[in-house]
Amino acid sequence: MGNYRPVYTKTFEKQINVLHPEFRRQIEERIRDLVADPWHNTKFLKAQYRGKRKLWLNRSDRLVFVICEECRELGHIIYNQCDDCDSIPENTLKIGFIIFGHEY
Amino acid sequence: MARTSEEKTVDRLLTLYLINECYKTHNLRALSETKMQKLVFLSERSLIDRRIKAFNYSFVKLLHPTFSSELRGDLMNFVKFGYVSEPWFGQTKKMKMILEDFGEVLRRNRPLLAVIDGILSTYSHVRTNHLVNMVYRMVWSRGKTIKMLKLGTPLLYPLTYENAREVFRITPDELEDLKFCLNPKISKELDRAFDEMKRGELLSHEEVFG
Numbered sequence: 001m002g003n004y005r006p007v008y009t010k011t012f013e014k015q016i017n018v019l020h021p022e023f024r025r026q027i028e029e030r031i032r033d034l035v036a037d038p039w040h041n042t043k044f045l046k047a048q049y050r051g052k053r054k055l056w057l058n059r060s061d062r063l064v065f066v067i068c069e070e071c072r073e074l075g076h077i078i079y080n081q082c083d084d085c086d087s088i089p090e091n092t093l094k095i096g097f098i099i100f101g102h103e104y
Numbered sequence: 105m106a107r108t109s110e111e112k113t114v115d116r117l118l119t120l121y122l123i124n125e126c127y128k129t130h131n132l133r134a135l136s137e138t139k140m141q142k143l144v145f146l147s148e149r150s151l152i153d154r155r156i157k158a159f160n161y162s163f164v165k166l167l168h169p170t171f172s173s174e175l176r177g178d179l180m181n182f183v184k185f186g187y188v189s190e191p192w193f194g195q196t197k198k199m200k201m202i203l204e205d206f207g208e209v210l211r212r213n214r215p216l217l218a219v220i221d222g223i224l225s226t227y228s229h230v231r232t233n234h235l236v237n238m239v240y241r242m243v244w245s246r247g248k249t250i251k252m253l254k255l256g257t258p259l260l261y262p263l264t265y266e267n268a269r270e271v272f273r274i275t276p277d278e279l280e281d282l283k284f285c286l287n288p289k290i291s292k293e294l295d296r297a298f299d300e301m302k303r304g305e306l307l308s309h310e311e312v313f314g
Contacts, residue, residue, distance in 0.1 A: 005309075006309050007306040007307065007308060007309075008306060008307045008308075008309070008311075008312045009297045009300040009301055009305070009306060009307075010300055010305060010307065011293065011296055011297040011300060012297065012312070013307055013311070013312050016312060016313075024313075028313050031309075045281060045284060045285075046201075046202075046205035046206065046281050046282075046285060047198070047201040047202040047204075047205045047206070047281075047285045048198050048201055048202070048285060048291075049284065049285065049294065049298075050201065050205070052298070054284075062280075064294065064297070066301065080298075080301070080302070081302055082301060082302050082304060083302060083303055083304050084304030088304070094301050094306065096294070096297040096298060096300075096301050097293065097294055097297040097298075099284060099290055099294070103287075103289060103290060
């Protein structure tokens with residue numbers, strides 16, 4: 001793993017568990033790239049999802065996550081409001097959810 | 105024909121815009137579903153008359169007398185997912201955030217929104233029962249008023265791109281972000297994932313990928 005430490009929601013785990021092993025492996029690879037540079041190919045979401053980023057997994061699927069370091073620096077704590085903010089290391093990436101293109 | 109996901113998203117944004125304007129600019133204190141159905145119907149009709157593709161709801165003649173089940177579905181989801189408050193489709197923080205963050209999209213479509221603004225200036229203060237009677241008396245086709253039409257008669261349906269002189273302008277990236285915010289299914293699942301994130305219910309890489 002790179003500079004950042006990824007942690008995952010249970011919802012993400014459920015999503016991953018039902019995927020084809022090849023697609024699952026591709027996602028794991030994309031996450032390995034993400035932990036090396038979480039700003040590359042990513043962009044902030046808007047409105048009620050302020051403070052969260054999306055990563056382009058492929059043409060239509062997106063991975064939604066939060067960079068704890070950035071959240072603290074930019075004052076996004078007001079949007080993310082994590083209970084474990086005081087105890088979680090700054091180099092954490094909270095990986096939340098995959099938005100599949102066929103669903104939107 | 106069923107609305108495309110782009111049409112649904114634009115409809116939802118414009119409906120939120122219309123609700124917000126009713127409260128913010130026209131200082132309404134309450135907004136009923138019947139009134140919403142009329143205001144959206146009149147706005148869409150006015151846009152279609154100008155061959156502008158913006159609202160894409162299908163309306164039929166019913167008892168009150170114009171009704172869109174798609175609009176009803178969107179309004180119900182707005183309430184369910186907290187985009188508007190009960191019981192009078194009041195403004196919420198979520199709604200304000202959407203309109204703020206997609207303000208650029210709205211500014212780009214100013215001429216089109218001016219048509220909706222015009223309808224709201226004329227009709228938002230008209231009492232609902234008067235508005236219903238006014239719509240009943242509207243001449244629709246071959247000299248027949250809406251009142252004279254059979255129940256279930258289609259009144260409005262989406263303008264096709266080929267027949268439109270102007271369309272709602274939104275970039276693919278803006279549309280994608282807006283879909284994430286306004287699609288009830290995605291919203292529900294994202295909210296669940298973010299709740300887990302908030303509560304710190306998280307798994308390590310090894311627990312997920314082995």
